[in-house]
Amino acid sequence: MKPWLMDILACPARECRSELHLEVYESHTKRIENEEFEEIDAALITCPKCGRWYPVIDGIPCMLPDDLRMSGKQNTEETAFLKRWRERISSEILEKGVPFGLPTED
Amino acid sequence: MLQSIERMGEYEVSLEQYPTPANIAAAVLFAAHMEHDDIKDKKVCDLGCGDGIFAIGAALLGASHVVGLDVQSKALKVSQKNSASLRTENTTDWVLGDVTSFKVLGPVDTVVTNPPFGVKKRGADLSFLRKAISLAKVTYSMHLAGEKNRAFLDSKIEDLGGKITQVETFEFPIPRLYKFHRKQKHLVGVDLYRICRQEE
Numbered sequence: 001m002k003p004w005l006m007d008i009l010a011c012p013a014r015e016c017r018s019e020l021h022l023e024v025y026e027s028h029t030k031r032i033e034n035e036e037f038e039e040i041d042a043a044l045i046t047c048p049k050c051g052r053w054y055p056v057i058d059g060i061p062c063m064l065p066d067d068l069r070m071s072g073k074q075n076t077e078e079t080a081f082l083k084r085w086r087e088r089i090s091s092e093i094l095e096k097g098v099p100f101g102l103p104t105e106d
Numbered sequence: 107m108l109q110s111i112e113r114m115g116e117y118e119v120s121l122e123q124y125p126t127p128a129n130i131a132a133a134v135l136f137a138a139h140m141e142h143d144d145i146k147d148k149k150v151c152d153l154g155c156g157d158g159i160f161a162i163g164a165a166l167l168g169a170s171h172v173v174g175l176d177v178q179s180k181a182l183k184v185s186q187k188n189s190a191s192l193r194t195e196n197t198t199d200w201v202l203g204d205v206t207s208f209k210v211l212g213p214v215d216t217v218v219t220n221p222p223f224g225v226k227k228r229g230a231d232l233s234f235l236r237k238a239i240s241l242a243k244v245t246y247s248m249h250l251a252g253e254k255n256r257a258f259l260d261s262k263i264e265d266l267g268g269k270i271t272q273v274e275t276f277e278f279p280i281p282r283l284y285k286f287h288r289k290q291k292h293l294v295g296v297d298l299y300r301i302c303r304q305e306e
Contacts, residue, residue, distance in 0.1 A: 004171060005199045007147070010209040017209045030195060037196045060182050063203040068177070077179075 001040045001059050011047040012063050018049035033088040042081075044089060052098045053089075055081040073099075090095055108132050112186030126159055126220045126248065129235035130276050134246060134298055135163040137274075138216070142300070145169050151241055153205050153234050157287055158185030158198070160218040165194035167289050169216075175208055189197045192286040208278040223250050226240050232262060235301075239268040243303050251275050272300040279289050 011018045018053070026042040039102065045063075055062050055078050062069075069078060082102045085092035086094060095104045139145040146168035151194040152161035155174030162185070165172045168292055172194075176182050182200040189198045201208070221234035231249055238245040245268065249259060256273070278296040 001199050002196070005173065005201070006214075008171070008173060008210050008214070009201070010211045012207040014207070017211075019211060032193050032196050035196055039195065058183075059186065060179065060200050060202050062179075063201055063208070064177075065204055067208040068204060074179075106181060106206050 013050050018048045021046045053093050131159045144216045150216045154218040156181050156293045158188050165197045174200045177204050186188045201268050207299040214242045217245040231269040239266045247299050248296050251297045268301040269304050273300045
């Protein structure tokens with residue numbers, strides 16, 4: 001994903017539609033002809049209004065409503081994202097993120 | 107150029123995915139560009155983008171930014187690959203999301219969409235239309251042809267605050283993607299609607 005997408009996307013949660021905040025974890029520079037641009041591979045998108053978080057996985061922001069994130073393959077992928085970046089993600093999200101956090105193990 | 111894109115391997119019946127043939131996507135976009143100036147330097151959104159053919163086509167015609175939305179991540183992976191091979195990556199982005207809940211901060215200029223036909227799941231195409239009209243000043247949307255469906259969509263689109271400015275019919279070759287299709291390949295009439303949002 002490119003940084004300009006943040007000027008377009010709003011929070012998809014019901015009755016939220018807030019601007020979103022982006023924290024880039026991994027990106028690389030690409031070039032097409034003479035134009036250089038940043039391609040974001042992994043990032044955390046957060047909503048300052050409703051407190052939800054959304055992952056950017058393999059360059060694709062996952063902006064699904066809660067019910068499509070709570071089970072199945074999507075839930076597995078988003079949980080793996082939280083694990084992979086746990087050092088960078090705030091404990092608030094890890095512990096009691098909306099719609100879910102990282103279940104405590106040990 | 108669009109003929110070269112990779113189509114998705116499998117399709118899901120419940121989502122009624124029918125890939126837009128490359129020549130039709132190209133014709134639709136070219137007309138949108140040449141006749142109405144709805145593509146070049148515009149913010150374009152493709153709802154239910156599938157393999158990304160409309161989105162990438164719009165980028166090739168000079169759209170400033172293109173966002174392809176789909177609820178299936180495997181579709182978006184194919185879109186990403188196609189966008190890379192046609193070198194449109196700087197102007198295209200792919201978002202995993204559901205059409206009903208998808209939201210933007212401000213209006214986009216143009217929506218292009220080949221929604222599910224709404225035969226198996228009634229009204230599926232209406233949720234795409236509702237979203238499209240709320241997002242953009244101009245929408246290009248494909249629907250099953252036929253007088254009954256046209257009359258139905260006429261009144262629905264008006265209810266949603268849109269005005270149909272043009273309808274063009276295409277023959278869509280539907281290959282035998284799903285087992286319940288009996289013929290190897292058959293032609294289906296598909297209407298392309300150009301819809302403008304009614305200003306209040």
